[in-house]
Amino acid sequence: xxxxxxxxxxxxxxxxxxxxxxxxxxxxxxxxxxxxxxxxxxxxxxxxxxxxxxxxxxxxxxxxxxxxxxxxxxxxxxxxxxxxxxxxxxxxxxxxxxxxxxxxxxxxxxxxxxxxxxxxxxxxxxxxxxxxxxxxxxxxxxxxxxxxxxxxxxxxxxxxxxxxxxxxxxxxxxxxxxxxxxxxxxxxxxxxxxxxxxxxxxxxxxxxxxxxxxxxxxxxxxxxxxxxxxxxxxxxxxxxxxxxxxxxxxxxxxxxxxxxxxxxxxxxxxxxxxxxxxxxxxxxxxxxxxxxxxxxxxxxxxxxxxxxxxxxxxxxxxxxxxxxxxxxxxxxxxxxxxxxxxxxxxxxxxxxxxxxxxxxxxxxxxxxxxxxxxxxxxxxxxxxxxxxxxxxxxxxxxxxxxxxxxxxxxxxxxxxxxxxxxxxxxxxxxxxxxxxxxxxxxxxxxxxxxxxxxxxxxxxxxxxxxxxxxxxxxxxxxxxxxxxxxxxxxxxxxxxxxxxxxxxxxxxxxxxxxxxxxxxxxxxxxxxxxxxxxxxxxxxxxxxxxxxxxxxxxxxxxxxxxxxxxxxxxxxxxxxxxxxxxxxxxxxxxxxxxxxxxxxxxxxxxxxxxxxxxxxxxxxxxxxxxxxxxxxxxxxxxxxxxxxxxxxxxxxxxxxxx
Amino acid sequence: xxxxxxxxxxxxxxxxxxxxxxxxxxxxxxxxxxxxxxxxxxxxxxxxxxxxxxxxxxxxxxxxxxxxxxxxxxxxxxxxxxxxxxxxxxxxxxxxxxxxxxxxxxxxxxxxxxxxxxxxxxxxxxxxxxxxxxxxxxxxxxxxxxxxx
Numbered sequence: 063x064x065x066x067x068x069x070x071x072x073x074x075x076x077x078x079x080x081x082x083x084x085x086x087x088x089x090x091x092x093x094x095x096x097x098x099x100x101x102x103x104x105x106x107x108x109x110x111x112x113x114x115x116x117x118x119x120x121x122x123x124x125x126x127x128x129x130x131x132x133x134x135x136x137x138x139x140x141x142x143x144x145x146x147x148x149x150x151x152x153x154x155x156x157x158x159x160x161x162x163x164x165x166x167x168x169x170x171x172x173x174x175x176x177x178x179x180x181x182x183x184x185x186x187x188x189x190x191x192x193x194x195x196x197x198x199x200x201x202x203x204x205x206x207x208x209x210x211x212x213x214x215x216x217x218x219x220x221x222x223x224x225x226x227x228x229x230x231x232x233x234x235x236x237x238x239x240x241x242x243x244x245x246x247x248x249x250x251x252x253x254x255x256x257x258x259x260x261x262x263x264x265x266x267x268x269x270x271x272x273x274x275x276x277x278x279x280x281x282x283x284x285x286x287x288x289x290x291x292x293x294x295x296x297x298x299x300x301x302x303x304x305x306x307x308x309x310x311x312x313x314x315x316x317x318x319x320x321x322x323x324x325x326x327x328x329x330x331x332x333x334x335x336x337x338x339x340x341x342x343x344x345x346x347x348x349x350x351x352x353x354x355x356x357x358x359x360x361x362x363x364x365x366x367x368x369x370x371x372x373x374x375x376x377x378x379x380x381x382x383x384x385x386x387x388x389x390x391x392x393x394x395x396x397x398x399x400x401x402x403x404x405x406x407x408x409x410x411x412x413x414x415x416x417x418x419x420x421x422x423x424x425x426x427x428x429x430x431x432x433x434x435x436x437x438x439x440x441x442x443x444x445x446x447x448x449x450x451x452x453x454x455x456x457x458x459x460x461x462x463x464x465x466x467x468x469x470x471x472x473x474x475x476x477x478x479x480x481x482x483x484x485x486x487x488x489x490x491x492x493x494x495x496x497x498x499x500x501x502x503x504x505x506x507x508x509x510x511x512x513x514x515x516x517x518x519x520x521x522x523x524x525x526x527x528x529x530x531x532x533x534x535x536x537x538x539x540x541x542x543x544x545x546x547x548x549x550x551x552x553x554x555x556x557x558x559x560x561x562x563x564x565x566x567x568x569x570x571x572x573x574x575x576x577x578x579x580x581x582x583x584x585x586x587x588x589x590x591x592x593x594x595x596x597x598x599x600x601x602x603x604x605x606x607x608x609x610x611x612x613x614x615x616x617x618x619x620x621x622x623x624x625x626x627x628x629x630x631x632x633x634x635x636x637x638x639x640x641x642x643x644x645x646x647x648x649x650x651x652x653x654x655x656x657x658x659x660x661x662x663x664x665x666x667x668x669x670x671x672x673x674x675x676x677x678x679x680x681x682x683x684x685x686x687x688x689x690x691x692x693x694x695x696x697x698x699x700x701x702x703x704x705x706x707x708x709x710x711x712x713x714x715x716x717x718x719x720x
Numbered sequence: 721x722x723x724x725x726x727x728x729x730x731x732x733x734x735x736x737x738x739x740x741x742x743x744x745x746x747x748x749x750x751x752x753x754x755x756x757x758x759x760x761x762x763x764x765x766x767x768x769x770x771x772x773x774x775x776x777x778x779x780x781x782x783x784x785x786x787x788x789x790x791x792x793x794x795x796x797x798x799x800x801x802x803x804x805x806x807x808x809x810x811x812x813x814x815x816x817x818x819x820x821x822x823x824x825x826x827x828x829x830x831x832x833x834x835x836x837x838x839x840x841x842x843x844x845x846x847x848x849x850x851x852x853x854x855x856x857x858x859x860x861x862x863x864x865x866x867x868x869x
Contacts (some may be wrong), residue, residue: 138844157847225813235747403722406729418734422741429745433753443757444853448824451752572831583790583808644813663790663810674810 067210068118072159075111075166076199078104082169082192086185092609098181101188102173102211108195109170109232112163114149119208123150129215132156138221140611140639147233149222154356154372157235161352162198163449164236164243169195172231172247172272187247194246197379203370209246219469224638224645238283239308244276245317248344252338253387256394261334269341271699275326278695279316284310285688289480295342295644296661298676300575300684303715310433310534315424316344319417330475331401336417339399342391345390346384347424353380354431364637405477414469419463426455438442464569467562468525492526494521503629508577515573521567530559553633557698561691568687573655574680583674585666595677597658598622601628604662604671612636614647617662617671619653633673635664655680754824759801761828775803775835776822777814784817796821796833807835820852 082104089097103332107476119132123146137146138151145152151160169191176184202208211492225231251269255261287307292300301307308693320340326333353376403409438444470481498517531537533555534547557631582594593599602618614636622630631649639646649660656679663672756766756774767773780797783795791808796818805823815821815838825835 067759074775162727178755296813400723403726406726406733414730414733422737426741426745430749445752445753446756446824447749451748454748454752455741458744459741489851519812585788585790646813661810664786666790667786667788 064118065209065211066125067124071111071118071209071252072199072203075108075115076196076203078108078111078263079192079196079199082108083189084191084192086192087189089323090182090185090189091570092327093182095181101192102124103168103187104594105166105188105191108192109163112159112166112261116159119156120147123147124221126535128217128219129369130208131209131210131212134212134219136222137219138185138611138639141217141222141227141345141611142598144229144232145222145227148226151235152222152226152231153665155206157239158206158356159196159208159520161243162195162202164193164239165195165198165246168244168247168272168420168429172250173574176268179670183251183254183258183265186257187250190250191246193327194383197382201372201375201379205375208458214287221638221641222613223637224641224643225294227327228290228294229293231284234286234290237279237286237613239279241276241280241283241310242351244279245313245341245348247272248276248317248341249304249387253343253390257448258391259394259397261327261338261398263331263429266337268577270321270324270328271373273317273341273344274322274695277314277321277690278699280310280314280317281688281692281695282315284314285685285692288487289685292681293648294544294645296648297674298579298581298648298659298661298678298681300681301421303449304356304431305431305701308427308452309354312424312427312431313344313347313351315387315420315427316340316347319420319424320344321414322413322420326413327401330404330410332404333414334398334401335395338395339391340386340421342387342419343421345430346380346382346387346460349376349383354379360405366655373555376519403549404475407473407480408469408478409473412466415466416463416470419459423459423463424458426459427452430455461518464522464565467522467565468529471529471558471562481647486532488505490521493524494518496520506578512573516570516575517566517571519566519568519573522569523563524566526559526563530556553701554698557694557696557701560694560697564687564692564694566687566692567683567690569573571680571683571687572683575678575684578679580677581674582676584669584672586673588671589668592673592675593677594658594675595656596623597628599658599660599675599676601671601673607634609636612638612640615662618647618675619660619673621658623653631658631660633660635662652682756822758798759796759803760798763801767827769829770826772826774822774824775805775833776820777803779815779817779819779821781817784823796823803833805833805835806833807838809836810840811838 082101085104086098086101089095089100121127122130122504123137124143126133126137126139127389132155136156137149138145141149148158151157158426160163169188172179172191173377174186176187179187179389179497215512233383248269251265255265270597285306287310292298320337322341323333323337326335353373356372356376378575395553413418430451431630433447434445468487469483473480494517497520501508501513501516506589533551534544536544539547572654580595582591582592584592586592588601588603591598600620600637602614602620604617607614614634617633617635619631619633621631629651631651632647634647636645636647646661648662651658654676659676659678661676663674668674750858754774756776757765758777759775761767762773777796778796780795780802782798785793787806789795789808791806792811793804793806795804797803797804805825805827807825809824822831822839823835823865824839827833829858842850
């Protein structure tokens with residue numbers, strides 16, 4: 063009975079979505095303000111209904127109700143509680159339900175916090191949100207019903223794929239979906255603006271916080287996924303240029319571009335047409351991402367068993383929204399009024415270059431990801447496009463951007479003096495130069511590009527700090543003045559500084575681990591010693607272990623550095639009960655200089671264990687950098703100007719451009 | 721600067737970056753893509769030693785052999801032809817005999833395929849699409865196998 067309540071709530075939510083899609087749009091066209099107000103209440107209603115529906119499914123998982131097909135296929139009563147709950151979205155049906163739940167959450171948030179939006183704009187935005195929700199709810203109700211019952215109730219479930227039973231992966235999908243779906247708000251604002259024929263600074267201020275929130279979720283989600291792959295897949299890689307990863311990376315790139323171009327709309331009332339296009343593209347790529355992950359059309363190392371028929375349904379939704387949005391754009395965008403002028407050498411100019419390079423980078427990733435599919439459809443040849451392609455194209459396109467990042471904030475709006483801006487960065491340049499020379503002088507072996515990469519990372523970090531120091535007049539004014547200025551800085555300025563600094567920290571990690579990683583593969587018997595990057599690893603031995611839903615062989619390793627014991631690491635081979643699926647748990651010890659990473663293999667020829675040990679220099683900085691970026695986003699989001707200054711739009715009545 | 725000049729500057733920069741990106745993409749696509757072959761296709765197409773490609777098929781039963789230095793040797797079959805693969809690296813947890821596999825590497829002059837990558841799978845029931853298609857073409861494997869969970 064409870065299960066049926068969840069299903070019923072889902073159907074009701076579908077009906078509410080249909081209402082939310084049609085009525086506010088009609089009311090906005092008619093200019094009927096009272097009727098427009100139903101948009102907000104139906105958005106909240108839809109959210110509550112989906113909460114109920116989601117809670118019911120979670121209840122079914124928590125109580126291991128195997129009469130529900132979805133629970134039976136993905137859960138097991140011996141699973142720890144956290145994985146019973148994360149199992150709700152660890153499968154296709156449940157993850158789609160989470161998708162629409164987060165969509166409804168964003169709609170409800172727009173309804174609740176957007177009290178200062180002009181009624182027409184708000185009604186149209188919520189109507190577009192309603193249409194997206196309607197499409198995906200139909201998809202769930204028609205072909206991916208999570209509440210389907212089984213006629214005969216099995217005694218035990220089949221269990222969740224053990225590789226997904228991990229804390230990082232339990233929260234990875236909600237974060238990633240928060241990003242994907244959060245971009246729908248920017249999309250809806252863009253569509254509403256196209257319908258109204260009006261984009262101005264106020265519009266940009268309304269859109270930017272939502273984009274920023276989505277960008278933060280996306281950053282955290284991608285980072286979490288990368289970290290999981292690093293410690294769970296057992297060979298220490300952190301990014302694979304795999305279709306599923308690219309699917310989340312492309313919207314991230316476009317969302318980053320959108321964040322920057324929205325600043326130009328807000329501050330200078332320029333680049334409007336382009337910003338609208340980015341808003342449409344960002345969410346379109348999110349939809350494509352969902353499609354790639356859920357259709358299984360592309361071979362991915364991360365692929366899960368999927369059902370191609372469902373892919374067609376998502377493809378139709380995709381075509382409707384992307385095609386419809388671009389058609390509306392082609393029709394209405396030329397009617398938007400052009401904004402402020404600027405010289406090519408200016409803050410605006412720098413932001414344009416940022417946008418072009420980010421978009422070009424996203425396009426290169428897009429082509430590489432989808433090319434195999436197109437080629438196979440045309441010629442029948444099966445090919446794969448791997449890391450060499452992406453490293454080459456994306457690397458070359460993104461390098462100039464990284465070099466230019468510290469320069470951008472130094473340029474003034476409208477017309478700037480490059481020489482003056484460069485002079486202000488002399489200290490950052492000097493630091494970068496020293497950082498480049500250190501590995502060269504220390505004669506660290508590795509690719510010749512690596513020292514330059516380290517220099518680039520330090521250039522970004524120092525550039526951000528110099529920019530901040532300049533703003534607060536550090537060392538130019540008394541310390542108390544500087545502190546007062548720091549306190550008075552808008553959140554947006556500190557946020558930007560931190561985000562750029564985070565990129566620099568991440569670059570350091572990426573360069574170091576790519577250039578100077580050490581890998582050793584060896585067969586070890588108890589007592590054997592292997593040396594990796596100056597640390598001695600002794601294989602102590604192995605013992606059996608039994609977990610809640612798996613049995614394991616635990617290998618113990620003693621780690622010594624400079625004759626001093628550092629740690630005892632364990633690596634496990636686990637066999638999970640329901641499916642007999644094996645997994646590997648690696649042992650990681652983080653030094654200041656990098657991670658020692660031990661992964662136990664199978665039994666070696668002639669007794670003992672095959673063991674692989676890696677030293678991954680500075681690898682933690684990759685994720686630490688994304689954390690800094692995330693915090694920067696958060697501080698920028700809390701900027702009070704978005705809450706207080708934003709609502710005022712010029713008093714003229716919005717007249718749709720005819 | 722007039723509006724017209726601003727627009728031209730925007731368009732020219734855009735075209736330059738687009739041109740650069742297109743050139744990069746085309747060069748990279750020509751040099752870095754790898755083809756996917758089954759053991760039969762390797763014979764048919766007379767693939768030269770040293771050319772990188774992906775080899776896919778089933779891991780032949782009783783063919784996994786451990787070599788010294790944590791290396792491993794196994795045979796990939798499409799039930800018609802077979803190819804011996806040497807691999808130096810960690811095998812994915814889900815690698816096992818009788819299951820689909822995709823490896824990447826090159827042929828040695830001796831005729832052995834030297835793989836540097838064995839693609840990891842995350843799911844028991846997952847069959848790489850290329851392998852599934854190739855096996856379907858041979859009539860060895862049917863769609864139903866995947867769904868029979």
